[in-house]
Amino acid sequence: MRTTVGIVGAGPAGLLLARLLHRAGIDAVVLESRDRAYVEQRQRAGVLEQGTVDVLRAAGAGERMDREGLRHDGVELRWAGRRHRIDLAGLTGGRSVMVYAQTEVCKDLIALQLAEGGPLLFEARALAVEDADTERPRVRFRHRGAEEVLECDYVVGCDGFRGVTRRAVPAALAQVFERTYPFGWLGVLADAPPAHDELVYAGHDRGFALASMRSPSVSRLYLQVPAGTDAAAWSDDALWAELERRFETADGAVPARGPITQKSVTPMRSWVHEPMRYGRLHLAGDAAHIVPPTGAKGLNLAVGDVVTFARALVHRRETGSDALLTSYSPTCLRRVWQAERFSADLTALLHRAPDATPFELRLQRARRERIASCRAAAADLAEGYTGFPF
Numbered sequence: 001m002r003t004t005v006g007i008v009g010a011g012p013a014g015l016l017l018a019r020l021l022h023r024a025g026i027d028a029v030v031l032e033s034r035d036r037a038y039v040e041q042r043q044r045a046g047v048l049e050q051g052t053v054d055v056l057r058a059a060g061a062g063e064r065m066d067r068e069g070l071r072h073d074g075v076e077l078r079w080a081g082r083r084h085r086i087d088l089a090g091l092t093g094g095r096s097v098m099v100y101a102q103t104e105v106c107k108d109l110i111a112l113q114l115a116e117g118g119p120l121l122f123e124a125r126a127l128a129v130e131d132a133d134t135e136r137p138r139v140r141f142r143h144r145g146a147e148e149v150l151e152c153d154y155v156v157g158c159d160g161f162r163g164v165t166r167r168a169v170p171a172a173l174a175q176v177f178e179r180t181y182p183f184g185w186l187g188v189l190a191d192a193p194p195a196h197d198e199l200v201y202a203g204h205d206r207g208f209a210l211a212s213m214r215s216p217s218v219s220r221l222y223l224q225v226p227a228g229t230d231a232a233a234w235s236d237d238a239l240w241a242e243l244e245r246r247f248e249t250a251d252g253a254v255p256a257r258g259p260i261t262q263k264s265v266t267p268m269r270s271w272v273h274e275p276m277r278y279g280r281l282h283l284a285g286d287a288a289h290i291v292p293p294t295g296a297k298g299l300n301l302a303v304g305d306v307v308t309f310a311r312a313l314v315h316r317r318e319t320g321s322d323a324l325l326t327s328y329s330p331t332c333l334r335r336v337w338q339a340e341r342f343s344a345d346l347t348a349l350l351h352r353a354p355d356a357t358p359f360e361l362r363l364q365r366a367r368r369e370r371i372a373s374c375r376a377a378a379a380d381l382a383e384g385y386t387g388f389p390f
């Protein structure tokens, strides 16, 4: 099999890239190790930055998002029983975010790809990228029990944190920057109306909690838990009781209870692989970087990477110049590191580190007070939250 761009992974990065290339008239083949149902049901991100929303619309993939997504012009921060609204739109000159689940973004992109785009092979597991530093890179993969080869002009590794494509970068050239956190998020999906019409980020002495939503009748809620926690160890009653404590306010508002339909624990990690390009292999999304979910940046960073790659390839076709492809890694990494900084700062602002000293807790309180009382500090948070430019 032969194509211009071999895309490994059909998460948001791989699927959007396939769509952008299709719109630009560049052929691509997508290899995805899982089946379609798995990719469409994997519960993950839910907050789309303004830039992501704009890209999905421009790619002709925003119709259902605009109909069913929930536009949010603000978020609420809650601590010491008090609420502080961050007016995202007012502080950023009109930028907002869209609450629309990653599962739905993937469903929309898969439907478009199968209807209009090039091949998208499910249950096709990439085994290795070969000859990445030549003009004819290849992806060896296994599909329907047989080993096959995809010959390409370019390979884009969109295969997530556990993918194989980045192994093609020689160890002597690769650098990894990493921080693991001593806590994770216990996430639940509940058939219950959202606690509030905007997202609520609570920094409680017992730990962080987040109240988000999937629709007007489905809530997505998270609790900070120690690393290694087993989700099954939490009964539904214990979960609701803990959520009620962490979201407590002086006015007594608490999330509405309802049947919990899903529970899982996500570890928290900051991680960057540099460089993001080796020869004709380009890494995009979680294959190259992970952020703790606090800043809601993971999916949005993946979008930034593939937009950068698609632009670079179109530029090459139009001008014959490789300049944008060559600068792919530093261009992406500038935005990646801003998102890493933002996500780490917001995590530190809102979580209760088990080993925090009294001095650090006072600093955390001072940072919170600064955001609640200073427009410039709130504006900085709002700019980061609504997203850094592509």
Ligand SMILES: Cc1cc2nc3c(=O)[nH]c(=O)nc-3n(C[C@H](O)[C@H](O)[C@H](O)COP(=O)(O)OP(=O)(O)OC[C@H]3O[C@@H](n4cnc5c(N)ncnc54)[C@H](O)[C@@H]3O)c2cc1C
Pocket: 008, 009, 010, 011, 012, 013, 014, 031, 032, 033, 034, 039, 043, 044, 045, 046, 047, 048, 102, 124, 125, 126, 127, 158, 159, 160, 161, 162, 163, 164, 187, 266, 284, 285, 286, 287, 293, 295, 296, 297, 298, 299, 300, 301, 302
């Ligand atoms: C609980 C949780 C909440 C989150 N909340 C947010 C949020 O609110 N906002 C946000 O922006 N981000 C959020 N994120 C992060 C976001 O989900 C990820 O950053 C995003 O999925 C990255 O997309 P991706 O396409 O790069 O990788 P992935 O979504 O991981 O997709 C990679 C794909 O590659 C496939 N694959 C892997 N190996 C191979 C192989 N060898 N061959 C072929 N295919 C392969 C996988 O099956 C997968 O489909 C959250 C993550 C979690 C876990």
